[in-house]
Amino acid sequence: MSKIYVIHENDDWTSHLTSWLEELELPYELWHLDEGTIDLNSKPPEGIFYNRISASSHTRDHRFAPEFTEAVLAWLERHNRVVVNGSRALRLEVSKVNQYMALNSEGILTPKTVSAVGRKHILKAAEQLNESSFITKHNRAGKGQGVQLFHSLKALEEYVKGESYEEPVDGITLIQQYIQAPEPYIVRHEFIGGRFVYAVKVDTSEGFELCPADACTIDDSYCPTDKPEMAKGAKFQILDGYYNPLIKKYEKFLKENGIQVAGIEAIQDKEGNLYTYDVNTNTNYNSDAERLAGVYGMKELALYLNQELEKQAAVR
Structure with a gap:
């Protein structure tokens, strides 16, 4: 049976997505690619494949997860399977140099x-x-x-x-x-299906570690998402009615690089210049901020993956 395959290496970052896939009664299977084997002479199963391998996998003792995933993605793409965040997305995920060069190619300013x-x-x-x-x-x-x-x-x-x-x-x-912001925050722009979903304001007053995932509470001192907070003073706050002309450039950048799902982080200096400094292709969402705003990134992601699955079924 054709289904949604989720390629990952961190169960804690996958649970929110699988909860929505189950609630929406969508067929799925998890592929944990920390290690394993792949028969390059075989054909992949039917379905769509969502890659959310992280650049930080080595911090969880999954040192070669990106390399193994790159091999799996090459296999999938060779057989023309639909891959969400394919090999080009993975290449940018694991190299900020590649990110900056690709962003600059679209006229997007990055720090020197x-x-x-x-x-x-x-x-x-x-x-x-x-x-x-x-x-x-x-x-x-x-x-x-x-x-x-x-x-x-x-x-x-x-x-x-x-x-x-x-x-x-x-x-x-x-x-x-070093970009000195007039106020201690950055803005993270979330995209699903290559389209802007929402922006979240992230307080940077406690440090540079800005992981939005609820699972970051396990061991990340600068990601205090273990309890609900009111919007005022919260570390993560979804911005109502946010718009920036840069969003169109971001969407073009994502399209040109075969990235469907991403969180793009930017910071503004005292002169009003907006610098883009990070692209996260295994983006996570903060449940406290989403609950207060009434929007749910993982639900939108599950719906998007199902839409792609239905498109594939219609073609076949």
């Missing part, structure tokens, strides 16, 4: 960034960036991994040469212009 491999080259990259304040981040990251703010080259040198230095999983560290 220099990439480096090797500790001594991180210091050289900071000198080349020539900013009084800057941040480091991992190229393949997620959950704010490797994000550190520095106000001097000396402070960076102490970090790079010290015991607290975090080695990026792919070896690539980014040195990036």
Whole structure:
């Protein structure tokens, strides 16, 4: 029977989607791709395949989940299966360098960034960036991994040469212009089916780790979503009536890169310039914020996946 296949590596981030799939009585199957085998001589089952492998999989001891998923997606695409967030989406998910180049190709502003491999080259990259304040981040990251703010080259040198230095999983560290926002928040734009659904204001006053998933409460100190909060003062707040002309550029960017589902994060500086700095293709939603706003991303996602499944059935 044709069904919805959900490709993932984190059960905690999948439960909200499966709850909606079950409530809507939609046929589905989970493929947990931490490890396993794939017979490249066989044909994939009929259905549609939704990829939500995360760049942060290595933080859950799923080091090779993206590589294994890339092989599975190549197999699926070879057999012309419908893949939501296919191999190009995965490539952008695991590389911020690829994200920035693709965003820039659509005329979308990103912070000035220099990439480096090797500790001594991180210091050289900071000198080349020539900013009084800057941040480091991992190229393949997620959950704010490797994000550190520095106000001097000396402070960076102490970090790079010290015991607290975090080695990026792919070896690539980014040195990036620090965007000073007039107020401590960023805006995350959610898209399903390549179309804008809503924007959520995220309070950054407690740090850079901005995971919106309820499951982040398990071990993430900067994602306090374990209890309902009122809209005023909440860490995540869906913005009513939000619009920005950049949304059209985002939608074009998603279309050009074969991405159907994503959360795109941006920050505005004191001069009003909006910088886009992260694209999350395994996007999660905050249930407290959604409950207050009366919108449900995972429900919309389940409906979209079913729509694609019905389209496929009609063609066949």
